[in-house]
Amino acid sequence: MKQRGIKHQIAQWALWLAASLALPAGHAADDLRDDIAWKVNDPRLGEALFSFYQGDYFSAITRIEASQKTQALAEQQDEGELLLGMLYLSYGMSNEAQKTFSRLSSKNSSPAGSAATLYLAQILYRRDDLAEAEKLVAKINENLPPGLREKRDLLLADILIAKKQYAEAEKALLRLSDDSDEGYYRRHNLAANMIKAGQTQQGLALLNKISNTSPDRISNNLEMKTLQDKANLALGYSSLQAKKPGEAKAYFNKVRLDGYFSSNALLGMGLAEAALGQRQRAIIPWMELQKRDARIPEVQEALLAVPDALFKLESYKESLQHYESAVSVYKAEIERITSSMEAIRAGKMLDILGKDAASESQWQAGLRMLKDQRESRYLPWLMENPLFQKAITLYRSALAQQDILKARQASLGRDNTAAFGSAIAQQLTEAQTVIQKTGTYLQGLAMSDLEQRKQRLGNYLAQANISVAQLYHNASVRGDE
Amino acid sequence: MTSITRIITLLLLCPLMVAGIGHAQEISAGATAQTLRGELFSLDDKVQSLQKSAADINRDLTILEEEAQFPEKSRISAFLGMDHLPRFDLHSVDLKLDGKTVSAHAYTPEEKSALRRGGMHRIHIGKLSTGEHRLVAAFTGKTPTDPQYSNTVSFNFRKEQKPKAIVLNISDLLQDDMPEITAREIR
Numbered sequence: 001m002k003q004r005g006i007k008h009q010i011a012q013w014a015l016w017l018a019a020s021l022a023l024p025a026g027h028a029a030d031d032l033r034d035d036i037a038w039k040v041n042d043p044r045l046g047e048a049l050f051s052f053y054q055g056d057y058f059s060a061i062t063r064i065e066a067s068q069k070t071q072a073l074a075e076q077q078d079e080g081e082l083l084l085g086m087l088y089l090s091y092g093m094s095n096e097a098q099k100t101f102s103r104l105s106s107k108n109s110s111p112a113g114s115a116a117t118l119y120l121a122q123i124l125y126r127r128d129d130l131a132e133a134e135k136l137v138a139k140i141n142e143n144l145p146p147g148l149r150e151k152r153d154l155l156l157a158d159i160l161i162a163k164k165q166y167a168e169a170e171k172a173l174l175r176l177s178d179d180s181d182e183g184y185y186r187r188h189n190l191a192a193n194m195i196k197a198g199q200t201q202q203g204l205a206l207l208n209k210i211s212n213t214s215p216d217r218i219s220n221n222l223e224m225k226t227l228q229d230k231a232n233l234a235l236g237y238s239s240l241q242a243k244k245p246g247e248a249k250a251y252f253n254k255v256r257l258d259g260y261f262s263s264n265a266l267l268g269m270g271l272a273e274a275a276l277g278q279r280q281r282a283i284i285p286w287m288e289l290q291k292r293d294a295r296i297p298e299v300q301e302a303l304l305a306v307p308d309a310l311f312k313l314e315s316y317k318e319s320l321q322h323y324e325s326a327v328s329v330y331k332a333e334i335e336r337i338t339s340s341m342e343a344i345r346a347g348k349m350l351d352i353l354g355k356d357a358a359s360e361s362q363w364q365a366g367l368r369m370l371k372d373q374r375e376s377r378y379l380p381w382l383m384e385n386p387l388f389q390k391a392i393t394l395y396r397s398a399l400a401q402q403d404i405l406k407a408r409q410a411s412l413g414r415d416n417t418a419a420f421g422s423a424i425a426q427q428l429t430e431a432q433t434v435i436q437k438t439g440t441y442l443q444g445l446a447m448s449d450l451e452q453r454k455q456r457l458g459n460y461l462a463q464a465n466i467s468v469a470q471l472y473h474n475a476s477v478r479g480d481e
Numbered sequence: 482m483t484s485i486t487r488i489i490t491l492l493l494l495c496p497l498m499v500a501g502i503g504h505a506q507e508i509s510a511g512a513t514a515q516t517l518r519g520e521l522f523s524l525d526d527k528v529q530s531l532q533k534s535a536a537d538i539n540r541d542l543t544i545l546e547e548e549a550q551f552p553e554k555s556r557i558s559a560f561l562g563m564d565h566l567p568r569f570d571l572h573s574v575d576l577k578l579d580g581k582t583v584s585a586h587a588y589t590p591e592e593k594s595a596l597r598r599g600g601m602h603r604i605h606i607g608k609l610s611t612g613e614h615r616l617v618a619a620f621t622g623k624t625p626t627d628p629q630y631s632n633t634v635s636f637n638f639r640k641e642q643k644p645k646a647i648v649l650n651i652s653d654l655l656q657d658d659m660p661e662i663t664a665r666e667i668r
Contacts, residue, residue, distance in 0.1 A: 038599035043560040043648050043667060046601025053595035058536070065540040066547075093536075095529050387517055394521075394528045401528075401535045408535075408542060417545055420538060427534045434527045441520060 032086045035147050036115065042075040048083055057091040078104065078112040085119060092397055098123050114144040118152055125159055134159050150180060157186045166194050184210060184227055204238060207231045211254065229261045236268050245275035263289060263298040270305060279309045294333045295378065300460055303329055307467065320471045323464050330461040337454045340374045344446050348375035350439045353392050357399035378450060388445050395438040402431040556644040557609040559616065563596040564652040569660045570623040576605055577617040583607060609640050618649050624659060636664040
């Protein structure tokens with residue numbers, strides 16, 4: 001560990017947000033706004049772009065669709081179609097985006113057509129249609145706008161990784177700029193997949209490259225620092241598994257103490273020391289870990305690891321104290337989980353997740369300000385699950401549609417707009433059903449995760465209780481007070 | 482599961498989610514995860530269908546409302562565009578049509594950024610009778626040499642019995658760091 005003093009006051013929310021930044025495109029739509037340098041002649045295209053660049057995708061969709069329907073967007077039809085597809089994708093409407101890009105992709109000889117082909121390939125890749133996605137990527141020619149060329153190379157690497165063609169993927173990644181953040185993510189993914197497929201040495205070599213990235217390259221880049229921490233942590237635990245605790249220590253030392261993965265690193269450092277036979281030294285990082293938030297799984301493990309090490313060092317009295325302390329922490333945490341589950345069952349978590357449905361930035365600002373409440377206590381951990389993240393997006397999107405439809409319903413006059421009343425009412429009913437189902441799904445995921453947490457803590461508690469009983473028994477046998 | 486195995490599983494066998502939810506099985510293995518994934522895809526389809534319906538309704542109502550308020554024959558629109566001028570900071574635009582103020586807008590940083598990237602702001606939509614008209618646009622902002630830059634552009638045009646759009650554009654035609662304002666008609 002870098003000896004700069006352990007910060008106990010971890011702002012878990014800030015860390016979650018930092019880590020979520022390090023997971024591109026997993027839980028939210030890509031930000032496509034920097035992809036293309038638009039040349040605008042038609043003000044209707046420009047008007048839609050004005051909303052697009054401010055993140056108001058729904059308004060931009062309305063402008064483009066209205067212009068298309070009234071045949072007003074005459075001058076830049078292909079660009080309008082491309083922008084519409086990008087807007088659909090940004091707004092989470094990948095089905096409509098696929099249809100739009102398919103239409104435009106046939107005009108592959110134009111820059112707009114080439115861009116559409118790339119976006120279509122991305123959609124198909126995400127739907128696991130790897131063969132079709134690869135075919136489309138091969139079709140893309142040099143008309144592709146410059147801002148998308150790196151995305152094409154990255155997509156090809158993604159496809160090759162998914163097809164387990166790791167050597168080809170590595171070659172594709174070599175074509176990317178060394179300075180590309182996205183390239184680093186792909187190298188990490190490639191390494192992870194290689195190790196999973198048994199190509200351990202090649203995978204570890206790639207992780208080592210990330211680990212040895214120059215500090216100049218990643219200074220002030222939180223995402224890259226988090227990725228480097230993750231690589232170091234993976235290398236550390238791999239070294240531990242390979243029974244090379246000395247090497248493991250060196251990797252754990254590289255993990256930032258104020259980063260998202262610091263608790264994992266502290267646990268690993270103790271394990272490495274213990275594997276070297278240095279139990280006294282192993283206790284130091286575990287003691288630091290014990291002082292941290294009891295919701296963190298590594299902290300829960302450290303609560304047992306410390307007294308276990310003390311027992312092995314024959315410090316029985318101290319060991320007993322730590323086991324008893326662990327028992328009370330586990331009991332309190334189990335109670336808190338039970339209380340959180342009650343709040344979630346009562347729908348309070350959904351109140352938080354559905355707040356400010358029309359404004360993502362406002363909602364995220366609100367999350368940062370959340371106090372430690374029953375319904376929100378475990379959200380940072382729940383949000384690590386990509387299914388949970390996606391379900392939140394859907395839940396909020398359904399709520400946003402409900403708001404739009406209600407506003408439209410309220411604006412209907414007695415003129416020819418009145419005819420829309422029944423269509424809006426029907427969609428509002430549908431919205432209510434989808435909101436309810438998505439909410440139930442989110443609650444189910446949360447309850448299942450918390451139940452697992454509770455069970456894990458229950459096991460730890462049982463272990464701690466047995467150890468306490470054994471220590472008392474041993475003490476009585478020895479005739480200790 | 483031991484600590485080491487659990488953490489290695491977490492770190493190594495779970496690639497970062499670059500592939501998106503489509504490869505979420507990397508994270509959650511097993512039949513339960515597959516069921517959950519299936520449910521999520523079904524919900525995704527339902528939400529997308531709802532989004533499509535809301536977008537269609539909004540589009541059709543927008544067209545009807547605009548047609549009712551500003552019939553095509555008398556419709557006049559004015560748009561503002563801006564080239565990428567990193568050293569010009571636009572503050573506001575006031576628009577007068579035949580001497581009457583029809584729009585006054587102060588730009589937020591987000592709006593200015595959108596303009597620099599190719600976005601166009603529709604600063605006015607209204608009704609106008611057939612005949613000769615005069616549009617006057619007053620700009621304020623900041624240039625490297627003038628913290629209180631202001632400029633006015635006048636544009637005479639004839640309105641026929643069909644929609645008219647006028648585009649005002651801020652550019653650096655002389656490349657001297659001073660914004661130049663031009664106006665052109667569409668249609």
